[in-house]
Amino acid sequence: MSAPQVVVHRDKELMAKAAAARLITKIVDAQAARGSASVVLTGGRNGNGLLAAVAEAPARDAVDWSRLDLWWGDERFAPDGDPERNHTQAREVLLDSVPLDPARVHPMPPSDGPYGNDADAAAEAYAARLAAAAGPEDHGPVPSFDVLLLGVGPDTHVASLFPELPAVREQERTVVGVHGAPKPPPTRVSLTLPAIRAAREVWLLAAGADKANAAAMALSGAGEVQAPAAGARGRSRTLWLLDEAAAAQLPRGLYPPASA
Numbered sequence: 001m002s003a004p005q006v007v008v009h010r011d012k013e014l015m016a017k018a019a020a021a022r023l024i025t026k027i028v029d030a031q032a033a034r035g036s037a038s039v040v041l042t043g044g045r046n047g048n049g050l051l052a053a054v055a056e057a058p059a060r061d062a063v064d065w066s067r068l069d070l071w072w073g074d075e076r077f078a079p080d081g082d083p084e085r086n087h088t089q090a091r092e093v094l095l096d097s098v099p100l101d102p103a104r105v106h107p108m109p110p111s112d113g114p115y116g117n118d119a120d121a122a123a124e125a126y127a128a129r130l131a132a133a134a135g136p137e138d139h140g141p142v143p144s145f146d147v148l149l150l151g152v153g154p155d156t157h158v159a160s161l162f163p164e165l166p167a168v169r170e171q172e173r174t175v176v177g178v179h180g181a182p183k184p185p186p187t188r189v190s191l192t193l194p195a196i197r198a199a200r201e202v203w204l205l206a207a208g209a210d211k212a213n214a215a216a217m218a219l220s221g222a223g224e225v226q227a228p229a230a231g232a233r234g235r236s237r238t239l240w241l242l243d244e245a246a247a248a249q250l251p252r253g254l255y256p257p258a259s260a
Protein backbone atom coordinates (compact mmCIF):
# COMPACT_ATOMS: atom_id res chain seq x y z
CA MET A 1 0.00 0.00 0.00
CA SER A 2 1.19 3.48 -0.83
CA ALA A 3 1.82 6.35 1.59
CA PRO A 4 -0.41 9.42 1.18
CA GLN A 5 0.76 12.31 -0.99
CA VAL A 6 -0.88 15.70 -0.49
CA VAL A 7 -1.58 18.35 -3.12
CA VAL A 8 -3.18 21.62 -2.01
CA HIS A 9 -4.97 24.00 -4.38
CA ARG A 10 -6.05 27.57 -3.73
CA ASP A 11 -9.80 26.94 -3.57
CA LYS A 12 -12.40 24.29 -4.33
CA GLU A 13 -13.04 25.49 -7.90
CA LEU A 14 -9.36 25.20 -8.80
CA MET A 15 -9.14 21.87 -6.98
CA ALA A 16 -12.04 20.50 -9.05
CA LYS A 17 -10.52 21.73 -12.33
CA ALA A 18 -7.06 20.35 -11.51
CA ALA A 19 -8.49 17.01 -10.38
CA ALA A 20 -10.56 16.84 -13.58
CA ALA A 21 -7.45 17.43 -15.70
CA ARG A 22 -5.61 14.76 -13.73
CA LEU A 23 -8.47 12.28 -14.16
CA ILE A 24 -8.80 12.86 -17.90
CA THR A 25 -5.05 12.32 -18.34
CA LYS A 26 -5.13 9.17 -16.24
CA ILE A 27 -8.02 7.69 -18.25
CA VAL A 28 -6.38 8.53 -21.58
CA ASP A 29 -3.08 7.01 -20.44
CA ALA A 30 -4.76 3.83 -19.17
CA GLN A 31 -6.69 3.45 -22.42
CA ALA A 32 -3.48 3.89 -24.41
CA ALA A 33 -1.66 1.31 -22.28
CA ARG A 34 -4.36 -1.33 -21.78
CA GLY A 35 -7.19 -0.50 -24.19
CA SER A 36 -9.65 0.49 -21.48
CA ALA A 37 -9.81 2.26 -18.14
CA SER A 38 -11.80 1.82 -14.95
CA VAL A 39 -12.83 4.49 -12.48
CA VAL A 40 -14.79 4.25 -9.25
CA LEU A 41 -16.97 7.31 -8.65
CA THR A 42 -17.84 8.94 -5.37
CA GLY A 43 -20.79 11.08 -4.38
CA GLY A 44 -20.88 14.24 -2.35
CA ARG A 45 -20.02 17.86 -3.06
CA ASN A 46 -16.41 17.35 -4.06
CA GLY A 47 -17.03 14.26 -6.17
CA ASN A 48 -19.81 16.00 -8.10
CA GLY A 49 -17.66 19.14 -8.41
CA LEU A 50 -14.95 17.07 -10.06
CA LEU A 51 -17.41 15.47 -12.50
CA ALA A 52 -18.86 18.88 -13.37
CA ALA A 53 -15.33 20.12 -14.09
CA VAL A 54 -14.73 17.10 -16.37
CA ALA A 55 -17.95 17.99 -18.21
CA GLU A 56 -16.63 21.51 -18.80
CA ALA A 57 -13.07 20.54 -19.76
CA PRO A 58 -12.39 20.68 -23.53
CA ALA A 59 -9.96 17.77 -23.05
CA ARG A 60 -12.89 15.49 -22.16
CA ASP A 61 -13.08 14.74 -25.88
CA ALA A 62 -9.68 13.02 -25.61
CA VAL A 63 -11.34 10.24 -23.57
CA ASP A 64 -12.81 7.26 -25.40
CA TRP A 65 -15.94 7.12 -23.25
CA SER A 66 -17.03 3.83 -24.81
CA ARG A 67 -13.96 2.11 -23.33
CA LEU A 68 -14.42 3.29 -19.76
CA ASP A 69 -15.80 1.14 -16.94
CA LEU A 70 -17.55 3.10 -14.22
CA TRP A 71 -18.22 1.71 -10.76
CA TRP A 72 -19.42 3.35 -7.55
CA GLY A 73 -17.73 3.40 -4.16
CA ASP A 74 -21.02 3.77 -2.34
CA GLU A 75 -24.65 4.50 -2.82
CA ARG A 76 -27.49 5.95 -0.83
CA PHE A 77 -30.05 3.09 -0.89
CA ALA A 78 -33.00 4.81 -2.55
CA PRO A 79 -35.21 4.17 -5.61
CA ASP A 80 -33.73 4.42 -9.10
CA GLY A 81 -33.61 8.04 -10.22
CA ASP A 82 -33.98 9.39 -6.67
CA PRO A 83 -32.16 12.75 -6.47
CA GLU A 84 -30.29 11.53 -3.37
CA ARG A 85 -28.62 8.68 -5.25
CA ASN A 86 -24.99 9.24 -6.19
CA HIS A 87 -25.77 7.60 -9.54
CA THR A 88 -28.54 10.12 -10.29
CA GLN A 89 -26.29 13.05 -9.38
CA ALA A 90 -23.40 11.75 -11.50
CA ARG A 91 -25.75 11.33 -14.47
CA GLU A 92 -26.93 14.90 -14.12
CA VAL A 93 -23.49 16.50 -13.92
CA LEU A 94 -21.60 14.37 -16.45
CA LEU A 95 -22.67 10.88 -17.43
CA ASP A 96 -25.73 11.77 -19.51
CA SER A 97 -23.62 14.07 -21.68
CA VAL A 98 -20.88 11.64 -22.72
CA PRO A 99 -21.10 8.58 -25.02
CA LEU A 100 -20.59 5.82 -22.43
CA ASP A 101 -21.25 2.16 -23.21
CA PRO A 102 -24.24 1.36 -20.94
CA ALA A 103 -22.88 -2.17 -20.45
CA ARG A 104 -19.79 -0.67 -18.82
CA VAL A 105 -21.67 1.55 -16.35
CA HIS A 106 -22.18 -0.32 -13.09
CA PRO A 107 -24.41 1.59 -10.63
CA MET A 108 -25.14 -0.04 -7.29
CA PRO A 109 -28.67 -1.52 -7.16
CA PRO A 110 -31.49 0.83 -6.11
CA SER A 111 -34.03 0.08 -3.38
CA ASP A 112 -36.75 -0.58 -5.97
CA GLY A 113 -34.61 -2.96 -8.04
CA PRO A 114 -34.36 -6.76 -8.13
CA TYR A 115 -33.27 -6.97 -4.47
CA GLY A 116 -36.13 -4.83 -3.21
CA ASN A 117 -35.51 -3.01 0.01
CA ASP A 118 -32.75 -5.42 1.09
CA ALA A 119 -29.48 -3.47 1.14
CA ASP A 120 -27.50 -6.55 2.19
CA ALA A 121 -28.74 -8.52 -0.84
CA ALA A 122 -27.95 -5.51 -3.07
CA ALA A 123 -24.42 -5.41 -1.62
CA GLU A 124 -23.96 -9.14 -2.22
CA ALA A 125 -25.09 -8.73 -5.83
CA TYR A 126 -22.68 -5.85 -6.41
CA ALA A 127 -19.84 -7.90 -4.91
CA ALA A 128 -20.68 -10.69 -7.38
CA ARG A 129 -20.65 -8.19 -10.26
CA LEU A 130 -17.22 -6.96 -9.21
CA ALA A 131 -15.92 -10.51 -8.83
CA ALA A 132 -17.16 -11.38 -12.33
CA ALA A 133 -15.27 -8.36 -13.71
CA ALA A 134 -12.01 -9.25 -11.95
CA GLY A 135 -9.48 -11.08 -14.08
CA PRO A 136 -6.56 -13.40 -13.25
CA GLU A 137 -4.25 -10.38 -13.27
CA ASP A 138 -6.22 -8.76 -10.46
CA HIS A 139 -5.41 -9.26 -6.83
CA GLY A 140 -8.64 -10.84 -5.66
CA PRO A 141 -12.39 -10.57 -6.25
CA VAL A 142 -12.30 -6.92 -7.36
CA PRO A 143 -10.85 -5.37 -10.54
CA SER A 144 -7.66 -3.31 -10.16
CA PHE A 145 -9.42 0.02 -10.73
CA ASP A 146 -7.23 2.67 -12.35
CA VAL A 147 -8.59 5.40 -10.10
CA LEU A 148 -10.93 5.16 -7.13
CA LEU A 149 -12.35 8.52 -6.07
CA LEU A 150 -13.45 9.22 -2.52
CA GLY A 151 -15.00 12.33 -1.03
CA VAL A 152 -13.98 12.77 2.61
CA GLY A 153 -16.81 13.66 4.99
CA PRO A 154 -16.36 16.13 7.86
CA ASP A 155 -16.45 13.11 10.21
CA THR A 156 -13.66 11.37 8.17
CA HIS A 157 -16.08 8.96 6.46
CA VAL A 158 -15.24 7.75 2.97
CA ALA A 159 -17.68 5.95 0.66
CA SER A 160 -20.31 4.94 3.27
CA LEU A 161 -17.74 3.77 5.82
CA PHE A 162 -18.49 5.81 8.93
CA PRO A 163 -16.33 5.91 12.05
CA GLU A 164 -16.89 3.00 14.42
CA LEU A 165 -19.74 1.37 12.40
CA PRO A 166 -19.38 -2.36 11.54
CA ALA A 167 -18.79 -1.65 7.80
CA VAL A 168 -15.43 -0.03 8.43
CA ARG A 169 -14.21 -3.11 10.31
CA GLU A 170 -15.16 -5.51 7.49
CA GLN A 171 -12.14 -7.52 6.34
CA GLU A 172 -13.70 -10.32 4.24
CA ARG A 173 -16.51 -8.97 2.08
CA THR A 174 -15.89 -6.41 -0.66
CA VAL A 175 -19.31 -4.73 -0.51
CA VAL A 176 -21.64 -4.40 2.47
CA GLY A 177 -25.03 -2.99 3.37
CA VAL A 178 -24.72 -0.10 5.80
CA HIS A 179 -27.43 0.45 8.39
CA GLY A 180 -27.81 3.37 10.78
CA ALA A 181 -25.47 5.76 8.96
CA PRO A 182 -25.23 9.02 10.92
CA LYS A 183 -25.64 11.01 7.68
CA PRO A 184 -28.97 10.58 5.87
CA PRO A 185 -30.12 8.35 4.37
CA PRO A 186 -29.32 5.79 7.07
CA THR A 187 -29.34 2.81 4.70
CA ARG A 188 -26.55 2.60 2.17
CA VAL A 189 -24.35 0.20 0.22
CA SER A 190 -20.58 0.59 0.32
CA LEU A 191 -17.31 -0.87 -0.85
CA THR A 192 -15.22 -1.96 2.12
CA LEU A 193 -11.63 -0.96 2.86
CA PRO A 194 -10.21 -4.21 1.35
CA ALA A 195 -12.08 -3.46 -1.92
CA ILE A 196 -10.91 0.16 -1.92
CA ARG A 197 -7.31 -1.00 -1.45
CA ALA A 198 -7.53 -3.10 -4.64
CA ALA A 199 -7.36 0.13 -6.67
CA ARG A 200 -4.12 1.15 -8.32
CA GLU A 201 -4.74 4.75 -7.28
CA VAL A 202 -7.00 6.14 -4.58
CA TRP A 203 -7.72 9.88 -4.72
CA LEU A 204 -9.31 11.52 -1.69
CA LEU A 205 -11.05 14.84 -2.25
CA ALA A 206 -11.63 17.38 0.49
CA ALA A 207 -12.47 21.05 0.06
CA GLY A 208 -13.81 23.54 2.57
CA ALA A 209 -13.16 24.45 6.18
CA ASP A 210 -15.60 21.78 7.41
CA LYS A 211 -13.14 19.13 6.13
CA ALA A 212 -10.03 20.56 7.84
CA ASN A 213 -10.30 18.54 11.02
CA ALA A 214 -11.03 15.33 9.10
CA ALA A 215 -8.02 15.77 6.80
CA ALA A 216 -5.71 16.56 9.71
CA MET A 217 -6.93 13.58 11.70
CA ALA A 218 -6.68 11.08 8.84
CA LEU A 219 -3.22 12.30 7.83
CA SER A 220 -1.84 12.40 11.36
CA GLY A 221 -1.83 8.71 12.15
CA ALA A 222 -5.43 8.12 13.32
CA GLY A 223 -6.67 4.53 13.09
CA GLU A 224 -9.05 3.54 10.28
CA VAL A 225 -11.90 2.55 12.59
CA GLN A 226 -11.91 6.02 14.16
CA ALA A 227 -11.03 7.79 10.88
CA PRO A 228 -12.01 5.64 7.86
CA ALA A 229 -10.23 8.01 5.44
CA ALA A 230 -6.95 6.97 7.07
CA GLY A 231 -7.46 3.42 5.82
CA ALA A 232 -8.15 4.34 2.18
CA ARG A 233 -4.93 3.62 0.31
CA GLY A 234 -4.13 2.72 -3.28
CA ARG A 235 -1.68 0.00 -4.27
CA SER A 236 0.49 2.41 -6.31
CA ARG A 237 -0.68 5.81 -5.17
CA THR A 238 -2.74 7.50 -2.49
CA LEU A 239 -3.40 11.10 -3.38
CA TRP A 240 -5.08 13.66 -1.17
CA LEU A 241 -6.43 16.59 -3.20
CA LEU A 242 -7.30 19.48 -0.93
CA ASP A 243 -8.04 23.16 -1.05
CA GLU A 244 -6.34 25.57 1.34
CA ALA A 245 -9.33 25.67 3.68
CA ALA A 246 -9.32 21.89 4.09
CA ALA A 247 -5.54 21.85 4.51
CA ALA A 248 -5.54 24.52 7.20
CA GLN A 249 -5.00 22.13 10.12
CA LEU A 250 -2.50 19.75 8.49
CA PRO A 251 0.74 19.28 10.36
CA ARG A 252 3.48 21.50 8.96
CA GLY A 253 5.79 19.73 6.53
CA LEU A 254 3.13 17.37 5.16
CA TYR A 255 3.06 19.11 1.78
CA PRO A 256 5.13 21.73 -0.02
CA PRO A 257 3.60 25.11 0.93
CA ALA A 258 3.66 26.71 -2.53
CA SER A 259 1.38 24.39 -4.50
CA ALA A 260 -0.94 25.94 -7.10
Ligand SMILES: O=C1O[C@H](COP(=O)(O)O)[C@@H](O)[C@H](O)[C@H]1O
Nearest residue numbers: 042043044045046151152153159
Ligand atom coordinates in the same frame (compact mmCIF):
# COMPACT_ATOMS: atom_id res chain seq x y z
O1 LIG B 1 -22.75 10.67 1.79
C1 LIG B 1 -21.71 10.75 1.20
O2 LIG B 1 -20.74 11.64 1.63
C2 LIG B 1 -19.41 11.63 1.16
C3 LIG B 1 -18.82 13.03 1.32
O3 LIG B 1 -19.72 14.00 0.85
P1 LIG B 1 -19.43 15.57 0.94
O4 LIG B 1 -20.68 16.23 0.41
O5 LIG B 1 -19.16 15.90 2.38
O6 LIG B 1 -18.23 15.85 0.06
C4 LIG B 1 -19.37 11.09 -0.25
O7 LIG B 1 -18.08 10.99 -0.72
C5 LIG B 1 -20.09 9.76 -0.33
O8 LIG B 1 -19.94 9.17 -1.61
C6 LIG B 1 -21.52 10.03 -0.08
O9 LIG B 1 -22.39 8.95 -0.23
